[in-house]
Amino acid sequence: ILNVEQSPQSLHVQEGDSTNFTCSFPSSNFYALHWYRWETAKSPEALFVMTLNGDEKKKGRISATLNTKEGYSYLYIKGSQPEDSATYLCAFYNTGNQFYFGTGTSLTVIP
Amino acid sequence: EADIYQTPRYLVIGTGKKITLECSQTMGHDKMYWYQQDPGMELHLIHYSYGVNSTEKGDLSSESTVSRIRTEHFPLTLESARPSHTSQYLCASSGFTGTGANVLTFGAGSRLTVL
Numbered sequence: 418i419l420n421v422e423q424s425p426q427s428l429h430v431q432e433g434d435s436t437n438f439t440c441s442f443p444s445s446n447f448y449a450l451h452w453y454r455w456e457t458a459k460s461p462e463a464l465f466v467m468t469l470n471g472d473e474k475k476k477g478r479i480s481a482t483l484n485t486k487e488g489y490s491y492l493y494i495k496g497s498q499p500e501d502s503a504t505y506l507c508a509f510y511n512t513g514n515q516f517y518f519g520t521g522t523s524l525t526v527i528p
Numbered sequence: 529e530a531d532i533y534q535t536p537r538y539l540v541i542g543t544g545k546k547i548t549l550e551c552s553q554t555m556g557h558d559k560m561y562w563y564q565q566d567p568g569m570e571l572h573l574i575h576y577s578y579g580v581n582s583t584e585k586g587d588l589s590s591e592s593t594v595s596r597i598r599t600e601h602f603p604l605t606l607e608s609a610r611p612s613h614t615s616q617y618l619c620a621s622s623g624f625t626g627t628g629a630n631v632l633t634f635g636a637g638s639r640l641t642v643l
Contacts, residue, residue, distance in 0.1 A: 451631070460637070463633075468629065516632065518563075
């Protein structure tokens with residue numbers, strides 16, 4: 418089982434604060450890095466898929482960057498809102514067509 | 529609108545019972561997966577299928593079995609449930625997007641409690 422690490426494990430921020438999380442993954446056999454958002458009682462939903470070193474993706478107030486050489490990705494949320502409260506999962510997709518997930522970062526945005 | 533359906537969402541049963549967790553998808557995806565997640569832990573792959581009549585075990589050993597007789601249907605069965613099987617089970621399928629990325633679509637999960 419490959420080691421995919423996410424930090425922090427949980428985070429509480431005030432509404433309006435900006436925040437960021439980290440996902441670390443093996444730099445070998447890399448194919449893609451996925452970010453999913455998982456709200457309570459719902460299904461995880463894909464946020465971003467990044468494949469190239471230096472990739473940056475943005476969706477509204479959420480953005481992500483990728484460094485495949487050193488094996489990390491950052492997820493940023495600008496001006497957090499209560500509806501951003503969720504668990505954010507990253508998944509390393511390797512050249513063997515397998516997904517490996519981190520334990521997630523649980524974000525709570527306090528109104 | 530969900531494209532992948534899991535039932536039941538919640539199940540509490542006694543030890544020794546046989547259970548089947550249902551998973552169906554309407555997207556025509558060839559690849560389907562079952563993940564198990566315990567609280568505070570990562571999703572672990574327990575079974576996957578790359579198409580009809582194809583099933584493989586994942587990285588995490590599981591006493592459950594799966595079948596893939598139809599593309600859209602990937603049920604998971606436990607012949608004799610035990611308390612150690614208490615967990616959340618997530619079904620997913622994957623297909624390629626317009627950008628060529630292989631993205632997972634998840635069901636809402638089945639939370640199993642074995643007493």
